[in-house]
Amino acid sequence: MALQFTLNGKTVEFGGEARTTLADCLRHHLGQTGTHVGCEHGVCGACTVIVDGEAVRSCLMLAVQAEGSQVTTVEGLSEGEDLSPLQAAFRKHHALQCGFCTPGILTTAHALLTHEPDADEERIRHVLSGNICRCTGYLPIIEAILDARAAYADGRRGKPA
Amino acid sequence: MKVLATAPSNEAPAIGQAIGRVEDLRLLRGKGRYIDDISLPGQLHAAIFRSSLPHGVIRSLDTEAARKLPGVHAVITAADLGRTVPTIPVRLFPLPEYQPFLQPVIAHDKVRYVGEPIAMVVAESPAVAEDALELIRADIDMLAPVVSLEDSRRDQSLLVETSGSNKGHYFEIGKGDVDAAFATAPYTRRERMYVHRHTGVTMELRGSLAEWDAERGHMTVWGASKVPFANRRILAGMLELQEESVDMIEGDAGGSYGVKGEFFPEDFLVPFAARLLGRPVKWSEDRREHLLAISHARDIEADLEIACGNDGRVLGIRGEIWANIGAYMRTSVVIAPRNSGQFISGPYKVENVGIHVAMQLSNKSPCGTYRGPGRYEADFFRERLFHLAAKDLGIDMVEFRRRNLVPESEMPYPMPGTAPQNNPTALDSGAYELVMDRCLSDAGWNEKLKLQGKLIDGRYHGVAATCFIEGGAAGPRESSRIVIERDGRASVYVGSSGVGQGAETILGQIAADALDVPYDQVQLFLGSTTYVKEGWGSYHSRSTVMGGSAILLTAEEIKRKLRAAAAMRFNCAPEEVEVSRGRLIASDGRSLAFADVSDQGITAEETFANHRHTYAYGTHVAHVAVDPGTGHVAVVDYVTVEDAGRIINPLTLHGQSIGAIVQGLGGTLLEHLVYDENGQMLSASFADYLMPLATDYPNIRSTAIGLRPSPFNPLGAKGAGEGGTIPVGGVIANAVANALSSLGVEPLELPLTPPRVWRMIQAAKRKPREG
Numbered sequence: 001m002a003l004q005f006t007l008n009g010k011t012v013e014f015g016g017e018a019r020t021t022l023a024d025c026l027r028h029h030l031g032q033t034g035t036h037v038g039c040e041h042g043v044c045g046a047c048t049v050i051v052d053g054e055a056v057r058s059c060l061m062l063a064v065q066a067e068g069s070q071v072t073t074v075e076g077l078s079e080g081e082d083l084s085p086l087q088a089a090f091r092k093h094h095a096l097q098c099g100f101c102t103p104g105i106l107t108t109a110h111a112l113l114t115h116e117p118d119a120d121e122e123r124i125r126h127v128l129s130g131n132i133c134r135c136t137g138y139l140p141i142i143e144a145i146l147d148a149r150a151a152y153a154d155g156r157r158g159k160p161a
Numbered sequence: 162m163k164v165l166a167t168a169p170s171n172e173a174p175a176i177g178q179a180i181g182r183v184e185d186l187r188l189l190r191g192k193g194r195y196i197d198d199i200s201l202p203g204q205l206h207a208a209i210f211r212s213s214l215p216h217g218v219i220r221s222l223d224t225e226a227a228r229k230l231p232g233v234h235a236v237i238t239a240a241d242l243g244r245t246v247p248t249i250p251v252r253l254f255p256l257p258e259y260q261p262f263l264q265p266v267i268a269h270d271k272v273r274y275v276g277e278p279i280a281m282v283v284a285e286s287p288a289v290a291e292d293a294l295e296l297i298r299a300d301i302d303m304l305a306p307v308v309s310l311e312d313s314r315r316d317q318s319l320l321v322e323t324s325g326s327n328k329g330h331y332f333e334i335g336k337g338d339v340d341a342a343f344a345t346a347p348y349t350r351r352e353r354m355y356v357h358r359h360t361g362v363t364m365e366l367r368g369s370l371a372e373w374d375a376e377r378g379h380m381t382v383w384g385a386s387k388v389p390f391a392n393r394r395i396l397a398g399m400l401e402l403q404e405e406s407v408d409m410i411e412g413d414a415g416g417s418y419g420v421k422g423e424f425f426p427e428d429f430l431v432p433f434a435a436r437l438l439g440r441p442v443k444w445s446e447d448r449r450e451h452l453l454a455i456s457h458a459r460d461i462e463a464d465l466e467i468a469c470g471n472d473g474r475v476l477g478i479r480g481e482i483w484a485n486i487g488a489y490m491r492t493s494v495v496i497a498p499r500n501s502g503q504f505i506s507g508p509y510k511v512e513n514v515g516i517h518v519a520m521q522l523s524n525k526s527p528c529g530t531y532r533g534p535g536r537y538e539a540d541f542f543r544e545r546l547f548h549l550a551a552k553d554l555g556i557d558m559v560e561f562r563r564r565n566l567v568p569e570s571e572m573p574y575p576m577p578g579t580a581p582q583n584n585p586t587a588l589d590s591g592a593y594e595l596v597m598d599r600c601l602s603d604a605g606w607n608e609k610l611k612l613q614g615k616l617i618d619g620r621y622h623g624v625a626a627t628c629f630i631e632g633g634a635a636g637p638r639e640s641s642r643i644v645i646e647r648d649g650r651a652s653v654y655v656g657s658s659g660v661g662q663g664a665e666t667i668l669g670q671i672a673a674d675a676l677d678v679p680y681d682q683v684q685l686f687l688g689s690t691t692y693v694k695e696g697w698g699s700y701h702s703r704s705t706v707m708g709g710s711a712i713l714l715t716a717e718e719i720k721r722k723l724r725a726a727a728a729m730r731f732n733c734a735p736e737e738v739e740v741s742r743g744r745l746i747a748s749d750g751r752s753l754a755f756a757d758v759s760d761q762g763i764t765a766e767e768t769f770a771n772h773r774h775t776y777a778y779g780t781h782v783a784h785v786a787v788d789p790g791t792g793h794v795a796v797v798d799y800v801t802v803e804d805a806g807r808i809i810n811p812l813t814l815h816g817q818s819i820g821a822i823v824q825g826l827g828g829t830l831l832e833h834l835v836y837d838e839n840g841q842m843l844s845a846s847f848a849d850y851l852m853p854l855a856t857d858y859p860n861i862r863s864t865a866i867g868l869r870p871s872p873f874n875p876l877g878a879k880g881a882g883e884g885g886t887i888p889v890g891g892v893i894a895n896a897v898a899n900a901l902s903s904l905g906v907e908p909l910e911l912p913l914t915p916p917r918v919w920r921m922i923q924a925a926k927r928k929p930r931e932g
Contacts, residue, residue, distance in 0.1 A: 004837075010735030017288070028200075033194075033197075034193075035399065036195070036364075036415075037197070037366075038364050038366070039448040040447060041448070041847065041848070043846070044364065044847055052452075069587060074190065074191035075191040075192075077187075077190075078190055081186070083189055083190070087190065090185070090189055091181045091182065091185040091186075091189060092165055093166070093817045094164070094166060094182070095814060096185060096189065097661045097662065097663065097717070097820060098363070098365065098414060098416040098660070099185075099193055100193075100363075100415030100661075101415075120487060124855075125855045125856050125859065126855075126856060128856075129854040129856040130856035131855070131896070132364065132852055132854065133364070134362065134364045134418070134852065135364075135416060135816075135825070136332055136816060136819065136823075137819040137820045137821075137853070137861065138823065138853070138854075138855040138858075138859075139859070139861060140816065141855070
């Protein structure tokens with residue numbers, strides 16, 4: 001079995017077992033270890049990736065379901081060594097400590113602000129309530145996402161400035 | 162207080178700047194290297210067969226079918242380990258008496274908790290290894306499970322039959338003459354209280370990757386964290402290797418909170434398998450295993466009595482404490498039980514203390530340290546007693562605390578002693594009352610008091626304030642090594658571990674100032690046993706103080722060597738050479754860059770030794786609203802001020818405070834490792850073990866200040882990673898008591914989940930009010 005999908009703008013192929021989750025496919029078959037696995041039952045959100053514009057749990061999705069899709073992971077949010085405006089806001093607000101949950105939070109926030117660049121604090125908290133962070137207490141994460149909204153509103157769509 | 166990251170100013174000292182973290186640049190781009198991100202060619206994958214029963218005798222183990230599954234390379238059981246199965250030693254404060262209660266690295270005669278390793282499968286892939294687990298059959302004769310402290314104390318079913326008791330060991334906590342104090346005290350009150358089982362629960366799961374080099378007789382283990390050097394010592398002993406033949410390599414760590422990074426059974430089994438099979442072996446835990454088998458924490462009961470004068474001055478505290486330490490005495494087992502007694506006085510002047518602390522075994526996962534070990538429990542016990550005493554004596558709760566805080570003039574103020582192993586320690590410095598008043602002012606205390614006990618829009622409002630100390634900078638030593646590279650940059654190696662707290666950034670700031678170079682001229686390397694000869698790691702909020710002080714010593718030696726090298730070139734005396742901003746300047750104005758002399762091999766390694774602890778301290782104010790219909794406790798406002806001595810990085814310090822507070826709120830209001838009466842865990846998934854979410858606690862205002870440096874280390878810094886968690890249980894419980902004072906509710910047990918609070922309200926309504 002072989003399937004193709006687009007990962008961070010490049011076509012990739014996967015020919016592993018049908019039971020392979022998208023998360024394991026990304027991490028262990030395609031070598032993209034930025035996506036993390038925290039619970040394998042869809043609660044913690046660490047494995048969140050963007051599939052055809054929607055934030056999804058890659059631990060709850062089989063790799064075969066991604067066939068023909070556009071998949072974006074944390075590695076695809078910025079180019080080279082530059083940080084995207086969202087990533088830069090996370091650094092500015094100290095919105096990460098151990099960094100393990102961060103890729104899933106960044107992808108969740110990126111999908112949200114791409115669709116809703118004017119999301120208010122309550123909306124951001126609500127959407128982020130599907131991602132568990134154990135270090136930061138969330139306050140700086142919410143502040144960082146609020147701060148990053150401007151970059152999405154002015155059409156830069158979160159790409160590096 | 163909001164703190165934003167800044168780019169380092171090369172003009173100013175790096176210490177004190179809110180420098181954005183160097184770790185962030187890789188972690189934000191998905192370029193971190195956590196243990197499961199690392200793979201080796203030809204690696205095999207391990208999965209653990211764990212006990213599904215809490216207590217029983219292993220009669221037989223059938224692994225044949227598993228061994229025959231295609232792709233399985235080995236099924237390792239106790240029988241493969243030779244004549245004796247190694248046991249995991251106690252790392253901190255060991256005693257020979259603990260020996261019968263140490264955990265074997267794999268169960269061989271009995272199983273003692275659900276989740277205990279019985280066998281390990283090694284296979285071509287993780288999926289095949291997990292498939293093989295399904296084929297293993299264990300025939301276990303179940304014994305009566307010992308679950309609660311009551312079960313444990315009853316000694317009817319014994320974890321270790323030959324010991325005759327489930328009491329693993331004990332501490333006597335003492336100061337002054339407590340019985341004399343009680344004999345004449347005008348006021349006493351005795352209460353039984355309990356802090357439930359919960360723990361750190363890191364977002365990264367545990368894991369290990371080991372490679373054995375048979376030709377060199379050398380073991381390399383990736384995934385080390387928190388205490389790589391101690392774990393190397395333990396592993397080398399078990400594998401009968403020299404310590405130098407084992408390297409523990411630290412990568413990025415997805416949290417520790419005291420829990421992850423200690424030596425667990427898998428930390429032996431994975432390297433053992435790699436040596437046995439001659440192939441690299443990798444193991445990655447899943448979340449269910451994590452919740453079942455990670456070190457648990459808290460689960461401590463107290464029967465304590467307080468004695469006061471009529472003026473509210475505390476005359477003494479005495480009684481008993483029982484810690485449910487789980488099935489074995491593991492590496493850091495003694496810390497929480499001991500601290501739950503020793504820290505009963507906290508920031509207050511209590512001259513007479515007498516507490517017996519029992520460490521009781523049970524058929525639950527073994528306990529270890531978790532952020533504020535024993536201190537969180539002690540704060541709950543003490544602040545609940547203070548609350549009740551103040552109420553009985555008719556003294557305002559703030560005034561009661563004000564009268565008892567240790568005055569600055571009495572520093573250093575000795576804490577109670579501990580036996581059989583003494584852990585002498587003293588409060589180092591602090592303006593306790595000043596910081597309390599700052600916190601009350603920040604909180605708008607007088608305005609809040611107007612809401613005390615009021616029913617507003619269907620919710621009862623309550624406020625409370627409590628004071629705390631934390632405790633950091635454990636000895637005995639820490640090492641650092643600095644190398645001036647050919648381009649003049651400084652590579653700084655430290656025995657401290659990076660566990661997500663930003664140690665690379667913080668220790669880099671200390672190194673930059675100590676070497677007198679711009680911040681971007683230093684690069685930090687942490688934790689791995691290949692970096693320094695002897696390291697200790699990151700626990701007891703020690704890495705900034707101990708690692709930082711080691712850097713200070715090493716930098717002095719480096720600068721001495723740099724001056725000597727420059728003096729040769731300048732043809733002057735070393736004393737005539739000055740080090741400034743990365744340059745070596747002669748008295749006549751000639752100057753050289755570090756790079757100009759670095760070909761002479763400028764390197765130094767030094768060790769800082771210190772046994773005196775630091776005590777960051779402060780006050781928390783909680784404002785809650787309790788819904789009597791559901792029992793839900795909402796945190797309306799939460800205000801804290803903590804004095805951390807000399808602040809290295811205000812950004813990361815603030816982050817530690819907020820994060821620790823929210824963990825404390827989770828532990829107080831949500832998180833609970835629940836076992837049923839049969840010893841089965843009911844909360845082994847994230848759907849059952851509830852942790853704080855982004856919607857839960859948005860109203861936190863935390864300020865960290867640098868008011869009183871510690872006189873006990875050259876930096877003046879104080880460990881400050883745990884203070885946010887320590888007071889939360891006590892202050893929230895007191896705020897709930899104040900909210901529900903019209904009903905007479907006094908919480909004496911945690912967690913304050915909606916069902917528990919609702920039941921307390923119902924019980925109070927049924928009971929006629931006293932006096």
